[in-house]
Amino acid sequence: MKNTNELTSALKQAGLRLTPQRLAICRFLAESKDHPTAAMIYEHLRPQYPSLSAMTVYNTLNTLVELGKVNVLGDCGDDHAHYDADTSPHINLACISCHRIVDIAIPQVEELDREVNRASGYQLLGARMMYYGLCPACQPSKVL
Secondary structure (H helix, E strand, C coil), X not given: CCCHHHHHHHHHHCCCCCCHHHHHHHHXXXXXXXXXXXXHHHHHHCCCCCCCCHHHHHHHHHHHHHCCCCEEEECCCCCCCEXXXXXXXXXXXXXXXXXXXXXXXXXXXXXXXXXXXHXXXXXXXXXCCEEEXXXXXXXXXXXX
């Protein structure tokens, strides 16, 4: 998981001004375990930062993704891109009913990451491994 300082340093190195709104976006991402969407971030921060625009949220997220500091996970059945500041090797599990995403750390994923790095010569900035299904809370109400 990236901390707020890592995210803000990346924005600064990218030439962006560290406005209170951008700092709040970075803090929210670093502290969130919920894999928020841009809309979630905007809705959460807007009351504290009335001048915050949705465009600032999207541009900040896109910059962090381009820099490899945040992963964009795509949608989990809700047609919204979710973001993850944890770029360490792990698996994301998405519930197709409630759209909640959880992280699962499995040692074999770290080994796979090292093997991909070794075999490819790429400087890896992150990876997405998403499994879809029904979480335990949603299973009783859904039949597949």
